[in-house]
Amino acid sequence: MIGSLGLKLARFAVVLSVFALWEVLSRTGMVNPRLLPSASDTIAMLGQLLQRASVRSDLAVTASEVAVAFVLAVPCGALIGFAIAENRYFAEVAKPLLFFAFSIPKSIFLPMFILVFGVGFSQKVGFAFFSTIFIVIMSTTVAVDSVKTEYLTVARSYGATTAQTAFRVYLPSMLPVLLETVRISMIFNLTGVLLAEMYASRDGIGHQIATWGENFQMEQLLAGVLMIAIIAMTFNELVRWVETRCSHWRT
Amino acid sequence: MQPLANVTRLQPASRAGSIQIKNVGQVFKTSTQSVEALSDVSLDVKPGKFVVLVGPSGCGKSTLLMMLAGLRKQTSGTILINGAPIVAPDPDRIGVVFQEPSLFPWLTAEENVEFPLTLRGVDKAERRRKAQEALLLVGLDGFAKRHPHELSGGMKQRVSIARGLVQDPPVLLMDEPFAALDEQTRMTMGDELLRIWAATGKTVVFVTHSLTEAVYLADEVVVMSARPGRIVDHLTVTLPRPRTYEMLSGDAFGAMRDRIWRHIRKSA
Ligand SMILES: Nc1ncnc2c1ncn2[C@@H]1O[C@H](COP(=O)(O)OP(=O)(O)O)[C@@H](O)[C@H]1O
Numbered sequence: 001m002i003g004s005l006g007l008k009l010a011r012f013a014v015v016l017s018v019f020a021l022w023e024v025l026s027r028t029g030m031v032n033p034r035l036l037p038s039a040s041d042t043i044a045m046l047g048q049l050l051q052r053a054s055v056r057s058d059l060a061v062t063a064s065e066v067a068v069a070f071v072l073a074v075p076c077g078a079l080i081g082f083a084i085a086e087n088r089y090f091a092e093v094a095k096p097l098l099f100f101a102f103s104i105p106k107s108i109f110l111p112m113f114i115l116v117f118g119v120g121f122s123q124k125v126g127f128a129f130f131s132t133i134f135i136v137i138m139s140t141t142v143a144v145d146s147v148k149t150e151y152l153t154v155a156r157s158y159g160a161t162t163a164q165t166a167f168r169v170y171l172p173s174m175l176p177v178l179l180e181t182v183r184i185s186m187i188f189n190l191t192g193v194l195l196a197e198m199y200a201s202r203d204g205i206g207h208q209i210a211t212w213g214e215n216f217q218m219e220q221l222l223a224g225v226l227m228i229a230i231i232a233m234t235f236n237e238l239v240r241w242v243e244t245r246c247s248h249w250r251t
Numbered sequence: 252m253q254p255l256a257n258v259t260r261l262q263p264a265s266r267a268g269s270i271q272i273k274n275v276g277q278v279f280k281t282s283t284q285s286v287e288a289l290s291d292v293s294l295d296v297k298p299g300k301f302v303v304l305v306g307p308s309g310c311g312k313s314t315l316l317m318m319l320a321g322l323r324k325q326t327s328g329t330i331l332i333n334g335a336p337i338v339a340p341d342p343d344r345i346g347v348v349f350q351e352p353s354l355f356p357w358l359t360a361e362e363n364v365e366f367p368l369t370l371r372g373v374d375k376a377e378r379r380r381k382a383q384e385a386l387l388l389v390g391l392d393g394f395a396k397r398h399p400h401e402l403s404g405g406m407k408q409r410v411s412i413a414r415g416l417v418q419d420p421p422v423l424l425m426d427e428p429f430a431a432l433d434e435q436t437r438m439t440m441g442d443e444l445l446r447i448w449a450a451t452g453k454t455v456v457f458v459t460h461s462l463t464e465a466v467y468l469a470d471e472v473v474v475m476s477a478r479p480g481r482i483v484d485h486l487t488v489t490l491p492r493p494r495t496y497e498m499l500s501g502d503a504f505g506a507m508r509d510r511i512w513r514h515i516r517k518s519a
Pocket residue numbers: 279280281286288306307308309310311312313314315478
């Protein structure tokens with residue numbers, strides 16, 4: 001690609017200027033440093049936080065909640081999505097309902113999750129699962145629909161069994177869309193867990209960030225925000241990297 | 252329907268590659284109506300013949316091919332290939348070449364050609380060898396590792412043909428395989444197909460909406476009427492082989508083209 005290095009440099013420059021602006025605003029006192037600690041102080045704080053055992057255990061709690069919710073929501077959603085896409089009648093009935101359900105802000109259900117699960121691990125996992133599954137179902141139906149009927153006819157004409165059709169036609173054909181689904185559902189999943197932690201929790205990094213905010217510890221708060229941003233972006237880029245490797249045949 | 256044993260006894264001499272279509276009909280039933288797509292179609296194809304189906308759009312050519320391929324069950328009549336009925340797709344007897352885009356974009360040319368063998372669990376070395384052979388036959392031996400998006404339209408259809416031939420079935424069914432190609436590529440592909448056909452001795456059933464292509468390629472042209480599709484003419488192309496570009500402007504060629512065109516105009 002022509003100029004792709006130039007584009008990368010330009011992007012890097014933008015990020016750098018945002019941090020520079022942040023630093024200047026805070027250092028010169030144009031924005032009250034108590035409200036906006038400087039970029040360098042925040043990054044230093046981030047380093048400190050990562051050394052703290054309590055922060056690490058909070059991160060571990062959040063990570064396990066995210067992982068469990070993700071591992072439950074993605075296959076469940078994919079199976080339901082597959083069933084819907086493959087069954088004409090089921091699809092007619094379920095699709096509009098899913099769209100309705102998807103349009104409701106999930107956060108308003110949070111109090112109910114607390115009533116049902118109490119405050120703890122299952123409340124977070126339950127809520128994150130609930131926040132994620134609809135997008136997985138909808139994306140999977142899109143993925144199934146993206147499999148061209150021509151491909152299925154070809155497979156059938158060469159005598160493919162159901163399992164062969166599933167693994168040799170459906171799966172590779174859907175892979176790019178499925179990876180995209182994994183990427184997007186992680187965003188929903190992480191949002192679900194953090195929201196649940198910030199709303200009512202005893203541990204987890206979301207809870208910690210909420211506490212820093214309530215106590216007006218701006219440096220810690222911003223460092224926490226930075227930390228979450230970096231983690232989310234890293235995962236996102238990782239899946240995108242796999243995506244480009246797996247779908248090199250897509251033009 | 253006649254009992255199977257009976258049918259086979261009636262066709263003792265049928266060789267590999269023969270096709271017998273007897274009183275075949277197809278009615279599509281939807282929730283609101285039923286559409287008769289084909290009505291009482293009977294056709295005998297001798298082994299090794301190149302037969303072209305033409306007819307107005309929607310007359311049931313694809314439907315007939317789908318039934319020959321075992322991809323759709325006829326509502327009435329019988330279809331025998333090699334003297335035995337077709338009840339399900341049978342890659343041993345039938346290879347199918349579809350219109351674009353039927354290659355799997357995530358597989359290389361070679362892997363696409365191997366696909367039918369992969370399904371049957373043929374080991375890798377054997378698969379490679381047969382795929383190489385088929386790609387060589389269609390003139391694509393240098394392009395084995397390319398993905399479909401790196402191939403031109405004509406090359407893609409060569410890969411499709413190689414895939415159809417890789418299991419060496421006696422019958423090759425082709426549904427408008429060159430319809431998406433430009434005029435020049437289409438002419439070249441026609442010549443290529445005739446070369447491959449001459450080299451392999453397959454029975455070919457070829458659907459097209461180009462009358463020129465029909466006469467140029469065929470031993471026999473079968474003309475179908477508008478829905479419900481019936482056979483309204485069945486003509487033998489007397490032009491010698493190999494066919495050449497000069498024949499296109501000859502009187503014999505023109506006369507056959509006109510005869511087909513009159514049928515089609517009448518039913519359109
Ligand atoms: N699955 C189907 N259900 C209902 N009608 C169909 C179906 N497939 C084909 N038809 C109808 O049967 C007729 C023949 O179709 P087709 O074989 O595709 O025609 P052709 O290939 O000659 O253009 C058309 O009128 C088409 O609308």
